[in-house]
Amino acid sequence: MISLPQNKFTDLKFADAPSYKKDLERARIVGxxxxxxxxxxxxxxxxxxxHNGIKIITTAEVDTSESKWMQTARxxxxxxxxxxxxxxxxxxCREASKAKIIDSxxxxxxxxxxxxxxxxxxxxxxxxxxVSLLDLLLMAKKGMSLGNIxxxxxxxxxxxxxxxxxxxxxxxxxxxxxxxxxxxxxxxxGGNVDRWICxxxxxPYHAVERRSLLNRGVKKVEA
Numbered sequence: 001m002i003s004l005p006q007n008k009f010t011d012l013k014f015a016d017a018p019s020y021k022k023d024l025e026r027a028r029i030v031g032x033x034x035x036x037x038x039x040x041x042x043x044x045x046x047x048x049x050x051h052n053g054i055k056i057i058t059t060a061e062v063d064t065s066e067s068k069w070m071q072t073a074r075x076x077x078x079x080x081x082x083x084x085x086x087x088x089x090x091x092x093c094r095e096a097s098k099a100k101i102i103d104s105x106x107x108x109x110x111x112x113x114x115x116x117x118x119x120x121x122x123x124x125x126x127x128x129x130x131v132s133l134l135d136l137l138l139m140a141k142k143g144m145s146l147g148n149i150x151x152x153x154x155x156x157x158x159x160x161x162x163x164x165x166x167x168x169x170x171x172x173x174x175x176x177x178x179x180x181x182x183x184x185x186x187x188x189x190g191g192n193v194d195r196w197i198c199x200x201x202x203x204p205y206h207a208v209e210r211r212s213l214l215n216r217g218v219k220k221v222e223a
Contacts, residue, residue: 011168013061037058062086084104087105105129106132119159122159128203129162136188162199165182
């Protein structure tokens with residue numbers, strides 16, 4: 001498992017495997033030290049290559065609208081550094097929050113699906129909440145309310161659940177730099193600006209390092 005540069009600008013959901021290479025130069029320009037390449041199968045790993053000057057992390061996102069989403073998550077877990085789930089109901093969110101194989105819960109729907117019970121489960125396993133900056137900006141552009149997402153982030157902050165910001169792009173596809181990314185998240189969702197700074201640097205680092213340590217522990221026990 002990969003080791004990230006600590007406290008450096010990181011986007012754990014930079015782009016998918018077939019297309020990430022075309023934006024590598026822009027990633028360097030905005031100061032990204034590490035990027036997450038989203039894969040959906042073992043075959044996608046063939047597209048992921050190491051690059052000088054920028055760390056590559058393999059990531060995956062499972063959607064609970066898929067009937068066998070937990071089965072998909074189990075298949076992807078051994079081949080990625082970071083695994084998240086996008087739930088669409090409170091029941092699914094609680095199940096995903098409790099599952100030890102899941103690193104983070106992605107909040108991107110206007111409905112309230114993350115509550116204090118979910119936060120408790122995440123806290124017990126030292127998990128993370130994740131928000132996609134691109135999805136937030138698209139929702140705001142369409143005039144959709146972000147009120148419930150703000151409440152969900154408030155719950156996470158209150159319970160000291162780290163919130164990670166991913167997909168740091170504008171609706172036009174422009175890749176945002178570090179200051180723009182955490183500033184937009186702060187403007188849209190409020191809270192503490194220092195925590196939003198951590199959301200694009202130290203929190204992604206801790207998420208990947210935590211999973212790496214867990215995997216090493218599993219291998220040690222199996223040996």
